[in-house]
Amino acid sequence: MKTLCQTKLATSLLALLLVAASAVVTRAQDSRLQLSSLDHLAAKASQSVDVNIDEKLIRIALKVFSDQDPEEREVKKVVAGIKGIYVKSFEFENEGQYTAADMETIRAQLRGPGWTRLVNVMSKKEGNLEVYLLMNGETVGGLAVVSSDIRELVVVNIVGPVDLDKLAKLEGQFGIPELDIEPAKPKTKNDEK
Amino acid sequence: MSYVNLKTCAALVLVLLMAANVVNAKGDDFNSVVKMIEQFYGVKHVGIPFLAKAGMGVARTAARIKGGEAKRLAETGSIKLAVFENQDFNGEFTKFRSTLNNALNQTWSPLVQTLSATDGEQVYIYLREAGDKFNVLVITIAQRDATVVQVNLSPKNLALLMKDPEGAGKAITEEATILDQE
Numbered sequence: 001m002k003t004l005c006q007t008k009l010a011t012s013l014l015a016l017l018l019v020a021a022s023a024v025v026t027r028a029q030d031s032r033l034q035l036s037s038l039d040h041l042a043a044k045a046s047q048s049v050d051v052n053i054d055e056k057l058i059r060i061a062l063k064v065f066s067d068q069d070p071e072e073r074e075v076k077k078v079v080a081g082i083k084g085i086y087v088k089s090f091e092f093e094n095e096g097q098y099t100a101a102d103m104e105t106i107r108a109q110l111r112g113p114g115w116t117r118l119v120n121v122m123s124k125k126e127g128n129l130e131v132y133l134l135m136n137g138e139t140v141g142g143l144a145v146v147s148s149d150i151r152e153l154v155v156v157n158i159v160g161p162v163d164l165d166k167l168a169k170l171e172g173q174f175g176i177p178e179l180d181i182e183p184a185k186p187k188t189k190n191d192e193k
Numbered sequence: 194m195s196y197v198n199l200k201t202c203a204a205l206v207l208v209l210l211m212a213a214n215v216v217n218a219k220g221d222d223f224n225s226v227v228k229m230i231e232q233f234y235g236v237k238h239v240g241i242p243f244l245a246k247a248g249m250g251v252a253r254t255a256a257r258i259k260g261g262e263a264k265r266l267a268e269t270g271s272i273k274l275a276v277f278e279n280q281d282f283n284g285e286f287t288k289f290r291s292t293l294n295n296a297l298n299q300t301w302s303p304l305v306q307t308l309s310a311t312d313g314e315q316v317y318i319y320l321r322e323a324g325d326k327f328n329v330l331v332i333t334i335a336q337r338d339a340t341v342v343q344v345n346l347s348p349k350n351l352a353l354l355m356k357d358p359e360g361a362g363k364a365i366t367e368e369a370t371i372l373d374q375e
């Protein structure tokens with residue numbers, strides 16, 4: 001009987017631990033977008049790039065980037081606190097290779113709680129640019145950029161505290177494409193989605 | 194008493210199983226990837242993984258990397274290389290990518306993956322920490338050729354890889370194949 005009780009207690013504790021752990025993971029990945037719905041576009045794209053820099057790789061970057069090198073020191077400052085950088089980009093030879101439904105799989109997530117679209121962001125590149133911030137109260141919890149053109153689709157998702165200035169410094173690093181985003185003061189408009 | 198013994202036994206079995214799993218996963222991923230390519234595409238590699246000779250300069254590859262100052266990227270003697278020549282690599286590369294990721298995701302982090310439907314080229318770069326070293330696995334598959342390269346990188350060269358993954362991935366592959374020919 002004692003053994004049975006101990007087993008039940010151990011099982012309950014284990015279950016509680018698992019629930020707590022999953023809650024922590026969910027909370028930490030709030031601003032991580034699910035981009036796998038775009039994977040099928042790789043078969044149609046003339047070029048597709050998939051960048052996955054998770055928290056483990058960010059930690060490695062912080063370890064290996066030198067404080068002596070001014071550029072690496074700057075990048076270290078920018079990525080400190082960031083939990084992940086994820087990029088999917090597709091270039092197409094022909095028009096109409098991705099659909100509104102493909103875009104919707106991303107935009108639907110960006111209509112979720114906390115996400116706000118920045119409306120005064122410009123890019124020197126042609127096409128549409130949408131920039132979203134996930135606000136956790138007063139702090140930024142993540143950023144998403146959707147850049148689309150008739151022959152190109154780029155989605156950048158940065159998890160953790162980041163702003164447009166930081167994003168601009170990360171362009172061209174870690175496989176993040178040059179988006180030519182011009183940082184502006186964040187005037188936000190919740191309805192613009 | 195019997196409960197304690199049972200618990201100890203279970204814990205020991207669990208630890209042994211986990212250790213065996215880690216050794217299996219970490220020990221021979223390079224060969225597993227080579228075999229996987231062979232099975233998926235029905236091809237055969239022509240090179241045997243080897244330890245590269247020391248002291249051979251390959252500055253011309255490093256020069257192509259953004260911010261590249263290192264004379265060579267791979268640590269001496271750390272290169273494993275398998276080459277596939279003049280064979281067909283036609284097939285569903287999105288399916289191949291998913292098979293590869295499933296096989297490696299326990300121990301490796303996928304840094305960058307590029308696919309080109311136009312010229313049929315696929316490049317996969319994976320990374321993992323191995324004690325105080327960093328292992329990098331670069332898999333490049335074109336329509337008729339492929340290479341699998343695994344190297345150890347110093348922290349300095351790993352920083353170069355992380356700043357410019359595509360450029361450094363190409364340089365690692367070039368370096369390994371040049372060393373193979375010398």
